[in-house]
Structure formats: C-alpha cells, structure tokens
Amino acid sequence: MGVLQLEDIKELITLCAANDRLGQEKLYRKFYPALFLLCRKFFPVQEDALEALNDGMLKVFKNIGRYNDDKGEFFNWVYTIVRNTALDKLKVNGWPRHVEVDEIIIPDNDNPLTALESSDIYKLLDVLPPATRAICILFYLEGCQIPEIAAQLELSAGTVKWHLSEVRKRLKPVLLQYYKK
Incomplete structure (x- = not known):
C-alpha cells in the first residue's frame, strides 16, 4: 500500500x-x-x-x-x-519585534503540555496572543530549539525565551487545575 x-x-x-x-x-x-x-x-x-x-x-x-x-x-x-507561510502571516499581522527582558532560563525538557489531551492543548493555545502562540507551538509541539525559532521568526533569543515564559505564566493556573483532576 x-x-x-x-x-x-x-x-x-x-x-x-x-x-x-x-x-x-x-x-x-x-x-x-x-x-x-x-x-x-x-x-x-x-x-x-x-x-x-x-x-x-x-x-x-x-x-x-x-x-x-x-x-x-x-x-x-x-x-x-505551509508552516512558514502561517508564521509569515503572523509576522505581517504585527507581533512585537523585540521585547526587553533579562536572561530567562527555559529548560528544554520542561514541557507543560505533555500531560494534556490534544483537544485541551488547542483550547489553551486559543488564549495566547499570536506571537506567543506561534513560539509555544514551535518549541513544545514542533520540537524546534530556541536559536532555530529566533532565526526563523527574526527575533532575538531573549524574546523567544520571554514568550516561552509568558506561556508558562498564562497557562500555569489552568495547568494546575488540570493536574488536580
């Protein structure tokens, strides 16, 4: 076949x-x-x-x-x-080009989405702003590394790390509820 x-x-x-x-x-x-x-x-x-x-x-x-x-x-x-076209569309729609941040350490193996069902992941992704959502997907679901994401989206590594930090901050209350089930 x-x-x-x-x-x-x-x-x-x-x-x-x-x-x-x-x-x-x-x-x-x-x-x-x-x-x-x-x-x-x-x-x-x-x-x-x-x-x-x-x-x-x-x-x-x-x-x-x-x-x-x-x-x-x-x-x-x-x-x-198709993925690059979607990312280009997000960039054209005007996400922040640069975010001033102190160095944020994001361990590569700390994926808050691993215990979730796919339908729950999509519900969570819907609450994220476009740039944060795109970076979250590339990092956690597509397996891209921070330097690769930064190069592809023309952002600094610090900005990518900031967005990953935002993912954790915004999703933490929801994830805590999910793990209590």
Missing part, C-alpha cells in the same frame, strides 16, 4: 507541475486534514487558519517544480512551506 501511495503522490506532483487543476485539488484534499490542523495551531479563528493553508498551498503549487525527492519526503516539504 505504501508503494501505491508513493506512486500516487508522484503522479499528483507531475499533474501539479503541469498546472493541472484536478491534480492540484486532489493533492490539496489529500493533505488538507494534517495541514489544516497545523494552521489551526497558529490561528484561533478558523478562517485565518484556512487562509494561511490556502496561501501556503498556492506557494506549493507555484514551486512544485523545485521539489527534489532526494532531499526529503514530499509531505515534509509541503508541511514546511
């Missing part, structure tokens, strides 16, 4: 490279569930998540000829483009 799926993906890539609308629709529908959940992590409003997904997929279709299967799986390539 895996081989069949790989051949299907290769066929869809060929169709999309030829600007075949039906092929594009099939590819979009095939990846929609996972990519919509990705965008939904960043945007509490469903329409914003859908807009980011659609913008990302448009970039995928425009650049599909550049995909090289020697460098990785196709889905990972698409996922990265």
